[in-house]
Amino acid sequence: MPVKFKNNVAKFTDLLSIEDAETLFNWFIKKKKPKIDLSKLNHLHTACLQLLLIFKPKIIALPEQKDLKMFFNAWEET
Amino acid sequence: MSNSLIEQFIIESRDYLQRIEEILITLEESGEDKNLLNELFRFVHTLKGNSGLFNFPSMTKLLHVSEDLMNFVREGTISYSSEIADILLEAMDIVSMMIDEIEDSGLLSHSLIQSAEEKAKEIKEKFLRSTEKREPEIKEKSEKKEQIVEKIFDFSIIPEEFRMRAVKEALEGKQIILVLYSPEAECFYKGEDPLYLVRNTPELIWARCYLREEIADPSLMDIYQCITNFELLSSASKEELSEHFKYVLDQVKFIDIEYSTLIIPEGEKNGGPVYEDFISDARKYVKENNIAIFKNATKALIDLSSPKLYFTSILRWIELLIDYLPKTKNIIEALLQSLETMSPPVFSFEKEPVLTQKKEEKTEFPDEFLKILNSQKIVLEKLNSVEDNLMKSNILKSIISSIENGLISLKKPEILNEFKKISKKISPEDFNLLKEWIEIKCSFSLPSEKTKEIVSPEVTFTNAEQQITEKEVSLLHTVSKVLKVDEIKIDRLMNLIGEFVVAKNSLSYLAQKADNVYGIQELSKELKAQYSVLNRISEEMQDAIMQIRMVPVSTVFQRFPRLVRDLSKKLNKKVRLIIEGEETEADKNVIEALAEPLIHIVRNSLDHGIEPPEERIAKGKPETGTIILKAKHEADSVVIEVIDDGRGIDPKKVKLKAYQKGLITEEHLEKMKDEEAVNLIFLPGFSTAESATDLSGRGVGMDVVRTAVEKFGGSVRVQSALDKGTTITLSLPLSMAVSHVMIIESAGEKYGVPIESVVETVRVSKQRIKTVKGKMTTVLRNKVIPLFYLNDLLEIKKSQTTNEEGEYAVLVLSIKGELIGIVVDKFHGTADIILKPFTGFLTNMKIFSGTAIMGDGSVLLVINPKELIYASKIQK
Numbered sequence: 001m002p003v004k005f006k007n008n009v010a011k012f013t014d015l016l017s018i019e020d021a022e023t024l025f026n027w028f029i030k031k032k033k034p035k036i037d038l039s040k041l042n043h044l045h046t047a048c049l050q051l052l053l054i055f056k057p058k059i060i061a062l063p064e065q066k067d068l069k070m071f072f073n074a075w076e077e078t
Numbered sequence: 079m080s081n082s083l084i085e086q087f088i089i090e091s092r093d094y095l096q097r098i099e100e101i102l103i104t105l106e107e108s109g110e111d112k113n114l115l116n117e118l119f120r121f122v123h124t125l126k127g128n129s130g131l132f133n134f135p136s137m138t139k140l141l142h143v144s145e146d147l148m149n150f151v152r153e154g155t156i157s158y159s160s161e162i163a164d165i166l167l168e169a170m171d172i173v174s175m176m177i178d179e180i181e182d183s184g185l186l187s188h189s190l191i192q193s194a195e196e197k198a199k200e201i202k203e204k205f206l207r208s209t210e211k212r213e214p215e216i217k218e219k220s221e222k223k224e225q226i227v228e229k230i231f232d233f234s235i236i237p238e239e240f241r242m243r244a245v246k247e248a249l250e251g252k253q254i255i256l257v258l259y260s261p262e263a264e265c266f267y268k269g270e271d272p273l274y275l276v277r278n279t280p281e282l283i284w285a286r287c288y289l290r291e292e293i294a295d296p297s298l299m300d301i302y303q304c305i306t307n308f309e310l311l312s313s314a315s316k317e318e319l320s321e322h323f324k325y326v327l328d329q330v331k332f333i334d335i336e337y338s339t340l341i342i343p344e345g346e347k348n349g350g351p352v353y354e355d356f357i358s359d360a361r362k363y364v365k366e367n368n369i370a371i372f373k374n375a376t377k378a379l380i381d382l383s384s385p386k387l388y389f390t391s392i393l394r395w396i397e398l399l400i401d402y403l404p405k406t407k408n409i410i411e412a413l414l415q416s417l418e419t420m421s422p423p424v425f426s427f428e429k430e431p432v433l434t435q436k437k438e439e440k441t442e443f444p445d446e447f448l449k450i451l452n453s454q455k456i457v458l459e460k461l462n463s464v465e466d467n468l469m470k471s472n473i474l475k476s477i478i479s480s481i482e483n484g485l486i487s488l489k490k491p492e493i494l495n496e497f498k499k500i501s502k503k504i505s506p507e508d509f510n511l512l513k514e515w516i517e518i519k520c521s522f523s524l525p526s527e528k529t530k531e532i533v534s535p536e537v538t539f540t541n542a543e544q545q546i547t548e549k550e551v552s553l554l555h556t557v558s559k560v561l562k563v564d565e566i567k568i569d570r571l572m573n574l575i576g577e578f579v580v581a582k583n584s585l586s587y588l589a590q591k592a593d594n595v596y597g598i599q600e601l602s603k604e605l606k607a608q609y610s611v612l613n614r615i616s617e618e619m620q621d622a623i624m625q626i627r628m629v630p631v632s633t634v635f636q637r638f639p640r641l642v643r644d645l646s647k648k649l650n651k652k653v654r655l656i657i658e659g660e661e662t663e664a665d666k667n668v669i670e671a672l673a674e675p676l677i678h679i680v681r682n683s684l685d686h687g688i689e690p691p692e693e694r695i696a697k698g699k700p701e702t703g704t705i706i707l708k709a710k711h712e713a714d715s716v717v718i719e720v721i722d723d724g725r726g727i728d729p730k731k732v733k734l735k736a737y738q739k740g741l742i743t744e745e746h747l748e749k750m751k752d753e754e755a756v757n758l759i760f761l762p763g764f765s766t767a768e769s770a771t772d773l774s775g776r777g778v779g780m781d782v783v784r785t786a787v788e789k790f791g792g793s794v795r796v797q798s799a800l801d802k803g804t805t806i807t808l809s810l811p812l813s814m815a816v817s818h819v820m821i822i823e824s825a826g827e828k829y830g831v832p833i834e835s836v837v838e839t840v841r842v843s844k845q846r847i848k849t850v851k852g853k854m855t856t857v858l859r860n861k862v863i864p865l866f867y868l869n870d871l872l873e874i875k876k877s878q879t880t881n882e883e884g885e886y887a888v889l890v891l892s893i894k895g896e897l898i899g900i901v902v903d904k905f906h907g908t909a910d911i912i913l914k915p916f917t918g919f920l921t922n923m924k925i926f927s928g929t930a931i932m933g934d935g936s937v938l939l940v941i942n943p944k945e946l947i948y949a950s951k952i953q954k
Contacts, residue, residue, distance in 0.1 A: 043277070054293050067277055
């Protein structure tokens with residue numbers, strides 16, 4: 001499982017596919033103050049990215065991959 | 079760049095070019111065929127894509143315009159004509175030449191690049207311009223739109239470091255393009271991952287994602303609908319970007335960015351020192367072109383100031399721009415001014431804002447919402463096929479909520495209320511009302527121009543499907559079971575097998591030795607048994623390798639349709655080419671050896687053989703002439719026939735011509751039979767054509783054919799009937815790897831003589847040898863045959879030996895149709911050998927065609943009979 005949930009924190013690792021979108025969605029619905037750790041994330045499907053945009057969880061660690069990090073940088077600022 | 083990659087490219091490109099050429103010609107003959115056009119387009123497209131991997135922009139460009147042209151033909155905008163075929167064939171020829179050059183030197187010559195550019199321009203001007211006419215209008219519109227976007231797009235959202243990177247690349251000469259990518263809502267269902275696509279954009283500088291719709295209640299959202307938009311900056315060319323986004327081209331917008339728009343200083347305007355000195359100094363430095371000092375001063379000041387200040391931001395920009403002076407002079411000046419006034423810099427060449435009011439004229443709904451409406455409409459249409467009512471009502475709910483959400487975010491309460499009323503009446507059984515509402519809203523809010531876009535999702539859907547099938551087809555093409563191997567590797571294998579055979583043969587000598595010398599019979603027996611096993615394997619191996627080297631004659635034949643087409647056009651003749659037996663296989667070297675003679679023959683047939691249409695009609699022949707290229711196997715050789723139904727060869731004319739040119743004597747002229755006369759065309763320097771054309775008729779043709787064919791141990795024959803046609807038959811050995819030789823002995827040495835030239839072996843007693851004018855002759859079956867001692871020919875100072883009955887061993891050879899007797903010491907039977915030509919200093923020893931290693935490890939010299947006799951003549 002590329003997503004590990006622990007309390008309010010979801011830790012993403014390696015690759016999140018579209019299959020993970022539903023799990024993620026259900027988790028976001030339940031959590032009031034979700035936090036995500038993206039440090040070990042290599043890629044996530046647009047469907048998952050979209051959920052992050054909608055639920056705006058707090059990012060506690062940005063991805064290490066530079067080009068992926070860029071997407072979250074911009075979003076943090078806006 | 080790896081060499082193997084480029085090698086692969088070269089091999090593949092040749093294949094593609096060959097196929098392209100074939101298709102172009104087939105299309106011309108059989109008219110437009112959708113499948114062929116698609117295939118053609120795909121090949122050119124792949125070729126273009128491949129060429130893009132390497133740095134050959136002129137090639138890519140030429141292929142690109144060719145592809146465009148083919149695309150127009152495919153779409154039916156332009157109909158296929160022989161003019162198009164000509165220009166495309168010429169373009170492909172240039173590409174083919176480029177490939178040759180790349181293979182030779184890895185580089186393209188300037189002249190070729192130029193001709194490629196010219197050809198690309200020609201295609202553009204001749205064919206693409208007329209179709210572009212309708213494009214400018216659209217382009218103009220989109221340009222205006224782009225300008226609005228440029229004004230609307232807020233570049234300050236891009237972090238300074240990325241903007242700086244983009245400006246730097248722009249100053250290095252690249253065009254910066256802003257890509258607005260709005261993936262369609264259903265894209266997830268098509269297996270697309272827009273983020274992945276964006277992340278892999280070539281030369282990506284910066285990218286961001288945002289939601290294009292507000293989600294009022296996330297818990298109700300459809301997570302499989304894409305509502306995310308992307309914006310990115312790239313320094314890749316528009317072609318590259320179009321290629322990258324080729325499957326979603328309807329969902330992306332490319333906007334060329336003027337780099338100065340990216341220079342937006344930011345930060346705290348208040349506070350911090352204002353170094354007026356710096357501004358005046360800076361101006362001085364720029365004026366004096368004192369770059370190094372200017373840069374140092376700027377750097378020092380940046381280090382001193384807080385990075386968050388507006389002032390520092392300007393300095394950072396200046397620091398970047400200094401490196402590109404003097405072209406950045408104006409921008410630096412504008413930045414300096416901004417530093418003085420603390421107001422945003424105004425770049426003098428910035429475009430004036432245009433047409434901002436255009437937005438108002440726009441439709442009731444923005445594009446985004448129309449897209450939503452449209453996609454919902456498509457879903458609705460598909461809803462009829464859903465049987466489960468629960469599912470139906472769920473889908474309906476999601477449709478309604480997404481439209482409602484859209485309306486909420488649009489802040490259009492009156493429409494929202496109207497919609498709510500309608501939505502209440504909707505049930506899974508009857509949702510026509512909803513459908514109608516959407517249809518009305520769509521059409522109502524769309525002026526004619528927009529209707530096109532509204533249908534686009536449907537269209538793109540089918541397009542995408544088509545692309546998938548195209549992809550599948552091309553995949554099928556690539557997954558063929560053919561393995562491409564460099565010829566050198568096969569040759570190496572061949573040599574190794576040769577050595578293996580020799581090594582294997584030594585085993586039988588070893589067995590003999592074990593028995594005779596050491597007297598161990600058991601060992602000898604076992605060795606022999608082992609030998610037979612190895613022998614079988616080696617023979618099979620040899621056979622297998624031969625099979626690998628076998629290629630169908632089609633590899634040579636395939637170039638003829640083009641040749642015949644071009645030449646017949648040039649000559650204003652009508653010619654039909656029929657190819658038969660193209661699957662006939664022969665050794666690669668043999669096939670390659672065939673190519674050139676065949677071209678000569680076919681050219682001759684076209685030029686001299688086939689008559690012009692008028693003449694043919696006058697003779698009562700069909701207007702269109704026929705040339706048949708036929709290949710078949712005959713025993714151990716491959717036979718190629720070139721048959722034409724042209725005017726044939728006039729033996730009288732040929733004889734006369736040969737006489738006039740001094741090629742035959744008057745006596746010959748009188749006595750020569752017609753069949754013999756026809757063969758005179760093979761004499762060097764013979765040509766009957768009244769004038770030499772640029773195709774043939776310079777009197778080298780047929781002579782070259784014979785020389786080339788004979789060089790490979792083949793023969794050529796001609797048969798002709800006046801006004802009925804000519805048949806030229808080439809016969810070549812199937813394989814040149816293994817040669818069959820007769821082994822003879824002279825002065826204690828063994829020699830091989832190719833079996834093809836051996837007519838017979840006879841014993842001639844000393845008495846039967848007569849000397850005529852110092853030359854030895856003998857009479858064999860009532861024919862006088864000249865005799866030569868092999869030892870004399872090889873300059874060995876020993877006399878030939880006779881057998882006990884005092885008879886010489888004479889090898890009768892046929893050289894160029896003449897019989898010659900060679901006196902040798904002994905005959906030894908025949909053998910299959912792998913002939914290796916001489917290399918290095920020995921190459922000039924033409925009297926031997928090479929060497930072969932025998933089973934006992936000895937070296938056999940193989941005589942080239944023709945050269946042997948020729949050399950002896952020169953000596954005398």
